[in-house]
Amino acid sequence: xxxxxxxxxxxxxxxxxxxxxxxxxxxxxxxxxxxxxxxxxxxxxxxxxxxxxxxxxxxxxxxxxxxxxxxxxxxxxxxxxxxxxxxxxxxxxxxxxxxxxxx
Amino acid sequence: xxxxxxxxxxxxxxxxxxxxxxxxxxxxxxxxxxxxxxxxxxxxxxxxxxxxxxxxxxxxxxxxxxxxxxxxxxxxxxxxxxxxxxxxxxxxxxxxxxxxxxxxxxxxxxxxxxxxxxxxxxxxxxxxxxxxxxxxxxxxxxxxxxxxxxxxxxxxxxxxxxxxxxxxxxxxxxxxxxxxxxxxxxxxxxxxxxxxxxxxxxxxxxxxxxx
Numbered sequence: 537x538x539x540x541x542x543x544x545x546x547x548x549x550x551x552x553x554x555x556x557x558x559x560x561x562x563x564x565x566x567x568x569x570x571x572x573x574x575x576x577x578x579x580x581x582x583x584x585x586x587x588x589x590x591x592x593x594x595x596x597x598x599x600x601x602x603x604x605x606x607x608x609x610x611x612x613x614x615x616x617x618x619x620x621x622x623x624x625x626x627x628x629x630x631x632x633x634x635x636x637x638x639x
Numbered sequence: 640x641x642x643x644x645x646x647x648x649x650x651x652x653x654x655x656x657x658x659x660x661x662x663x664x665x666x667x668x669x670x671x672x673x674x675x676x677x678x679x680x681x682x683x684x685x686x687x688x689x690x691x692x693x694x695x696x697x698x699x700x701x702x703x704x705x706x707x708x709x710x711x712x713x714x715x716x717x718x719x720x721x722x723x724x725x726x727x728x729x730x731x732x733x734x735x736x737x738x739x740x741x742x743x744x745x746x747x748x749x750x751x752x753x754x755x756x757x758x759x760x761x762x763x764x765x766x767x768x769x770x771x772x773x774x775x776x777x778x779x780x781x782x783x784x785x786x787x788x789x790x791x792x793x794x795x796x797x798x799x800x801x802x803x804x805x806x807x808x809x810x811x812x813x814x815x816x817x818x819x820x821x822x823x824x825x826x827x828x829x830x831x832x833x834x835x836x837x838x839x840x841x842x843x844x845x846x847x848x849x850x
Contacts, residue, residue, distance in 0.1 A: 547731065555724045562716050562837070566709060569845035582841035589837045597723055597830045606665040610679060617683045621690045631698035 554596040561589045674824045678831045681797075685835050688793060689842055692786045696846075703778030704847045705769075712844045715758045716836065719798075722751030723833040726805075730826045733812065733819035741822060745809035748829060752802040759795050763788070783847075790843055797832045804828065 568581045595601040600610065664672055696702050706712075729744030766784070770777040776784040808825045811817040 548728075551724070551727050551731070555720070555727075558720055559717075562720060562840075565841050565845060566713060569709065569841075569848050572850075575846065579842075579846060582845060583838075586837050586841055590834050593723065593830055593834050593837070597727055597833075598827055603665055603667070606667065606675060609665065610675075613679055614682060614686070617686055621686060624694065625690075628694040628698040 550596065554592055558589050558592055561585050561592075668820065670820065671824055671827070674827050678827065681831065685793070685838070688790050689838060692790055692842065695782050695786055699780050699782055701779055702847075703776070703780065703783045704849045705766075705771075705776075705778045705783070706844060706848045709844065709848060711758060711762050711765075712840060715755055715762070716840055718751050718755045718758070719833050719836050722748045722755070723830050725751060726826045726829045730819070730823045733822045738813070741819065742809055742813040745805055745812070745822060745825075749802050749805040749809065752798055752805065752829075756795060756798050756802065759791065759798070763791075787843060787847075790839060794832070794835055794839055797835070801825075801829050801832050 565582050565585050568578060568585070571578065571581075573581075594610070595607075600607045663669065665675075667675065725744050726748040729741050729748060732744060733741030766776075766787075771784040771787075773785055773788050775781050804825050808817055808821055812819075812822050
């Protein structure tokens with residue numbers, strides 16, 4: 537086997553492993569859906585699995601692991617957006633539970 | 640330091656500055672950078688939509704859980720994840736100079752996308768037959784079907800656009816007008832569509848599964 541062929545085969549092996557991991561994680565999400573746990577616990581578990589899945593796809597399918605600068609740009613932007621969205625989150629609890637100081 | 644040395648150093652520093660200013664951002668080609676910027680912006684769009692869904696679901700008492708079977712969504716997920724892998728094979732083949740294989744796997748990816756869209760429409764038709772529309776559903780709050788059709792519809796729109804792009808770019812790649820880079824850029828978009836689905840499935844389908 538030539539060096540180029542070895543590289544090709546290595547790359548493909550890595551892709552297959554990542555693909556199988558993503559499939560297994562997707563399967564895990566379906567298993568979590570049938571667990572007898574509260575909706576909030578289910579939400580946290582499913583979201584954690586989804587984040588790992590998405591991370592694998594970003595790093596290896598979209599080759600983000602090869603570009604350090606872009607990887608950090610992406611991570612910082614997304615974290616900022618997600619944190620900014622949290623600003624309104626507590627309002628949804630207020631709608632159901634009422635304003636804590638409105639007594 | 641002589642005048643000659645200074646001019647040589649001046650020349651070198653000017654060249655470096657020019658190189659720095661003309662070097663592509665993150666060492667990416669302009670096309671690939673544009674796709675990444677689109678992906679980043681679209682990630683924010685979907686994050687906003689899913690956040691709005693979470694907000695509404697949390698703030699609505701007696702949120703309906705109408706899904707009894709996950710078979711269809713499981714098959715859809717399998718098809719979409721597999722299509723990401725076939726796209727990867729296509730891009731890798733194109734990078735290795737195997738044009739026929741690159742084109743073939745891109746078209747297989749497009750077929751997977753069409754199958755996914757078909758199953759998605761089947762899912763929609765089932766819900767519509769049960770009486771769910773954008774502003775009404777038989778299970779309680781109409782916000783459920785508004786959110787469901789909006790989020791999955793936005794994703795379906797992305798899949799449809801992706802299939803069209805895959806076919807168009809694939810054919811042009813086959814015809815020699817586009818190269819492996821163009822195929823890779825379309826692949827980036829396709830992986831993104833797959834990535835969004837990884838969040839839509841648990842949040843919109845699995846959390847609304849009837850127990």
